[in-house]
Amino acid sequence: MIGYAFMGRAHSHAWRTVAAAFDVPAVARRVIVGRDESAVAEAAERLDWEEHATDWREVISRDDIDIVDIATPGFLHAEIAIAALEAGKHVLCEKPLANNTAEAEAMVRAAEAATARGQIAALGFTYRRVPALALARQFVEIGRLGTIRQAKVAYLQDWLVDAEAPMSWRLRQETAGSGALGDIGSHAIDQIQHLTGQQTTAVRGRLATMVPQRPGDNGLETVTVDDAAWATLELDSGAIASVEVSRMATGAKNHLTVELYGTTGALRFDLENPNELWFLDATLPIAEQGFTRVLVTEPEHPYLEAWWPQGHVLGWENAFSNQARDLLLAVAATPSAGEPAARFAPDFADGLALQRVLEAIIASDAADGATVTL
DSSP: OBOOSHHHHHHHHHHHHHHHHSOOOOOOOOEEEOSOHHHHHHHHHHHTOSEEESOHHHHHTOTTOOEEEEOSOGGGHHHHHHHHHHTTOEEEEESSSOSSHHHHHHHHHHHHHHHHTTOOEEEEOGGGGSHHHHHHHHHHHTTTTOSEEEEEEEEEOOTTOSTTOOOOGGGOHHHHSSSHIIIIIHHHHHHHHHHHTOOEEEEEEEEEOSSOEEEETTEEEEOOSOSEEEEEEEETTSOEEEEEEESOOTTOSSEEEEEEEESSEEEEEETTSTTEEEEEETTSOGGGOOOEEEEOOSTTSTTGGGSOSTTOOOOTTHHHHHHHHHHHHHHHTOOSTTSOOOOOSSBHHHHHHHHHHHHHHHHHHHTTTOOEEO
């Protein structure tokens, strides 16, 4: 695993717990990689990795490494992922796939060649593995909502409300690519496209940088990404989706809300109550209709057969274990070397498609909110 900060800790927890919950192939946490020798050594001990290293290029060439998990800032994704795939490894890369379309296209080319050799190139949109959202996808697939006419997804956080909050790599375009749009907006757009099964055909968007300067190491530094973004997406089915994302929403901690409205039903979800899915069955008589709370903790629900008894709720971190489970099972199911691997979703192609949506929203904002067709 390359990276040991926020996502590195979440992924480490997943690799540590996946075999305790699921029947998966044995997995060893061989090496964790970081640039700072002392910090990565401390992380290796704290997160229970066998070894630590500072040179990822040397690590990916080792014969005892089968999977490379990339949990770094986005500007490093392309170089590491392409090299790991060319070294014959399976790759899990955190979202968003890259910082721009050119990088994403290069990653997809490398992934296509690797897939033909039997390797998996997986993208870490972990919220697809939240049981309640996985159940929402099942409801859509079996037609419980009928034809989806509109969707609304908001992802709101407040960790940048304080204008004195310090500068970080997430606030620089050269390292982050974009701000709230790419960081959390990518999750919102992925949920729209994944849950509906539709792709975006046109967008209208606006971006805002509400605090243009932040304290840096040498005084005030200019913020070069957005703090918040709004977009309207037209989907290929004709449905319309709205997106709102912000890291400046006072009081919102990790507030991802999903609403889907169809001809025969509707769904609601809130990540701050991750075990609940609200469903309205519009085929019932009008006097009986209303949103019903589904507590997604039954063994019949997605992933729950491996966790706790009914009613014993899961947390944010469990989705990462579910993701690790799916990846390990996909790796175990891959054919012998030289034969194409089965598709793992989401993959790098999904990441490229989403990157194009992100860049279309940025282009729309630059054109004063004009419609941009994909």
